[in-house]
Amino acid sequence: MKVPKKIAVVGPESTGKSSVVKFLSSYFQAPFVHEFAREYCEGLNRHYTMEDELAMFHGQLQLEQIALDNFSGEYLFFDTMILNIKIWCDELFGYTPQMVLDEIEKVDFDLYLLMDIDLPWEDDPLRDFPDKREYFMDVWKRELEDIGANYVVISGLGEERYQNALKAVQQFA
Numbered sequence: 001m002k003v004p005k006k007i008a009v010v011g012p013e014s015t016g017k018s019s020v021v022k023f024l025s026s027y028f029q030a031p032f033v034h035e036f037a038r039e040y041c042e043g044l045n046r047h048y049t050m051e052d053e054l055a056m057f058h059g060q061l062q063l064e065q066i067a068l069d070n071f072s073g074e075y076l077f078f079d080t081m082i083l084n085i086k087i088w089c090d091e092l093f094g095y096t097p098q099m100v101l102d103e104i105e106k107v108d109f110d111l112y113l114l115m116d117i118d119l120p121w122e123d124d125p126l127r128d129f130p131d132k133r134e135y136f137m138d139v140w141k142r143e144l145e146d147i148g149a150n151y152v153v154i155s156g157l158g159e160e161r162y163q164n165a166l167k168a169v170q171q172f173a
Helices: 017-028 036-042 050-071 084-094 098-105 128-147 157-171
Strands: 005-010 075-079 110-114 151-154
Touching: 005 017, 005 157, 017 075, 017 110, 036 050, 050 075, 050 084, 075 151, 084 098, 084 128, 084 151, 098 151, 110 128, 151 157
Parallel strands: 005 075, 005 110, 110 151
Antiparallel strands: none
16 A cells, blocks of 8 residues: 655634645545534534533544545645644644644654635634734744654735645645
8 A cells, every 4th residue: 555645734713724634635636634623513503612622623633534544646635634633732722632642653654734814814613813913823834843843834915825835745745
């Protein structure tokens, strides 16, 4: 079985992660793993709990494993990954469960595309912190550096953002 180049598209809320991952997936004719948390939270009619965060953690891991088990190409793209769970747990509850921290130590993505906060905020019922974008950008950078991640910050509006993401992947390859 061929080992894919695993590329995670990550970053603060409302930075175009889903759009960029879909663009890259289409361009490279490669599959992508969607964000489990979005699907999970769409049916949630209350504030998140730690149990919800853990359910999202397990759901994301399961989606990733299914994609890897069924993979046959060069690239596999991810619309976020479990580091997102740590960031939200730390922010909302002041700590991250050890099982999440242990799994983060095993993370082996080849490249992270960190979406910059230069896009205008788009309201969405599942987005929470329009006034903390710079803070979360700093958190993402620190968390990526803490795990020794190979990452590139992707900026630009519209087509420019897509092309900057594409260049980052092509330069990595």
